[in-house]
Amino acid sequence: MSVNQDEHRLAGRARIAVAGARAATGDVFGRSSRRERLGNVVFPALLLLALSVALAGLLAIIVWAVVEGGSRANVDLITNGTSRLDAASAGYREAILGSLYVIGGVILLIVPLGVGAAIYLEEYADKTRWWNRLIELNIQNLAGVPSIVFGILGLAFVVRGPLSLGFVAAAGAITVAMLVLPTVIIAAREAIRAVPPSIREGSLALGATQWQTIRRQVLPAAFSGILTGTILAVARAFGEAAPLLLVGATTFVTFDPSLFENRFTTLPVQIFNYSKQPQEEFQVLAAGGALVMITLLVVVNSFAIGLRNKFERRW
Template identity: 65%
Template sequence: MTTGETQKIREDRPRERRTTERTRLAVAGARAAGQGLYTPRSAKHRVTNTLFSAVLFLGLGTALVALTAIIGWALVEGWPRLDANLFLAGPSTINPEEAGFRTAIIGTVYVIGGVIALIVPLGVGAAIYLEEFADRERWYNRFIELNIQNLAGVPSIVFGILGLAFIVRGLGNFGFVAAAGSMTLALLVLPTVILASREAIRAVPSSVRNGSLALGATLWQTVWRNVLPAAAPGILTGVILGVARAIGEAAPLLLVGAVTFVVYDPSFFEGGYSVLPVQIYNYAKRPQEEFHVMAIAGVLVMLVVLMLINSFAIWLRNRYEKKW
């Protein structure tokens, strides 16, 4: 045996020992996992699991019962005004029988449409950058991540103040228009969309990326053609949550122009506008009982608009889930 062969055998022995050690640890881990799954649990564990499941189902049942009761009460109270005028007629301060939510519905569609047009490219783009391209060692990337997490817990009225200062009157100088409301609400829900999109992108298996890169694709091609389609259901879930929050917000919009009693169909970039939460508030604060019924019926209208928008997003999400 030559000297080179002897040296090679000596170098291979530590590798063999490391491989054997890894194998032994893997077998021990698999054995422990199997014993944990198939070994009969003690009576204490069974009682604890049963109690925990009961508490979870109790909380879920309580929430569903409360939600059903609220919607049922709104249907009973608002049923007298569930007619075509509710959707087609404009607001009125004199005759509640002829009042409706047409201008508020149009304003809500404009505002929410602008929110979706802003949060999807900005939120998904920021998530892609932070997860796939950003260097975690850079201070500015860590600063961005810290601020996104902090902004997710800021009260909505703070975003209304920022929208008034920088969008309506400051650098943007858009005025009290629906576009200003869209940008303000987009800032409000953008952290939620970014965080949900990052989690969806992070959940894509690394084998998808490695396989694409191994076949010669660039990093951007891998993200665009493989990672994003696989993460689309989770991203759309984040968009749905953001839109659901934005459509019910009234506090920020009160500061950026949605306080006008609009009797004409609003525009996106000019003129006053109103949205469903603000219009419902305007009807609810009036002393006449008929306007209170209008406010209750307006809640049902807002639920219908929300379900229509979310249904389209859920359809898109299910379509991508079937592909993957």
């Protein structure tokens, strides 16, 4: 009988101790001033407001493009060539091909260069060396440089300078790749940095080399984050016009461009040129081009997001 009473007393004391600990913890961490409580309400509200404004702006652009250019939303808008005279038969074939050439070249450049630079800076670089700190500083600064500056650099070093490619789509791809490469490097570094150190330590403990650990463990785990940065970079590159004007994206191109021959044009440049025409038909044509551009962006991003989600589930 006395044993049962002792057990009940011990259990009661334990419950009292737990309740006291909870009360003390709640008293220390649960106290918040009126200003903090107000901040907890206002800050999420501001975030929701900012998101709503961004979505409303995007929705307004889509609705405007559908209303103004919906009458031209047909196959001819994609397959017909450009024209300065007949808006009824004009299209965006050359501009679409030019954009695909430029974006294809951008992807081929930014993925290996961006991921390789991120791997070096996160896995191999000695942070105490001055040149590694200088590289990091330059990457962060280049992410905020205006796009027109990259256009000038492309004109000086890619079109005319050491490369001397001329006013071709390849020069545009290299120029835009330089513009969005810092974004890819920064996103890839953050994705690689987010991989838990225990994964690296476990792989190395089992006898794998550092490169085997990076290739078989780190990169698969960071793939979704790397692909997210690439998607953002490609979306920005797709809408760029200012740097391309300096490296060969001319006003009107009446022939199908190629990667290394002849001049080229892209969708943003051609939409801008159509919108400058005084005739109302060309204004409608420009809105139709905006609709085509939005559709292509949605298709490309949807494919990339689906690929990212597939690798996330696999990992």
